[in-house]
Amino acid sequence: MLRTILEAVLFLALASGLGLLANAVHVAGIDLQKDYFPQGPLEVVPPEGDPEAESEAIRREIEELGFQVLDTEELHQWVLDLQDPAMGLQDTVVILDGRRRSAWEAGHVPGALSCDRYQLDRALEELEPVLRSPELMMAIIYCASRTCEDALFLARELVYERGLLSADQVQVFLGGWQAWEEAHPELIERAEG
DSSP, rough: OHHHHHHHHHHHHHHHHHHHHHHHHHHHHTTTSSSOOOOOOTOOOTTTTTTHHHHHHHHHHHHHHTOOEEEEEHHHHHHHHOOOGGGOOOEEEEEESSSSSHHHHOOOTOOOOOOOOGHHHHHHHHHHHHHHTTTOOOEEESSTOOOTTTHHHHHIIIIISSSSOOOOEEEETTTTTHHHHHHTSSSSBBOOO
């Protein structure tokens, strides 16, 4: 009996070690030291299962952190303006999609750059020069839906943790991909390839 328990403990220790080793060498491994669910100083806990209350709680936190909230038609106007070379906004405004890269590849707001919140270090390897550009005046950030907090967490990370943007540069599209896809199915861009 004691031998069986020792073998089980040894097996679990070996399996855990191999799992950690595989995570460490894998390109998309999980950063085990990162807090993926940070609790900000202004955390608002919405009632469970009430999408309206969840959305409103997220809106309040966005505003309390100093970010502006964008609605679907405001984002639509920005997309149209960014597509018009005469407006000259290409270097001054960036749209960031905070969803996983695979979701971005399947479809995103036209001109949006992938900024996968869960693989942020990798995403910032490409995006940091854009975000540090002296010409950049505004970053519009969105995620999956109006109850998704990824855009909020991404905005907080870029402003308050990494210092890549200032709060007055950030606008969060609260409706997220779901609202965009419903309102503007004709304006969906997909990754090439």
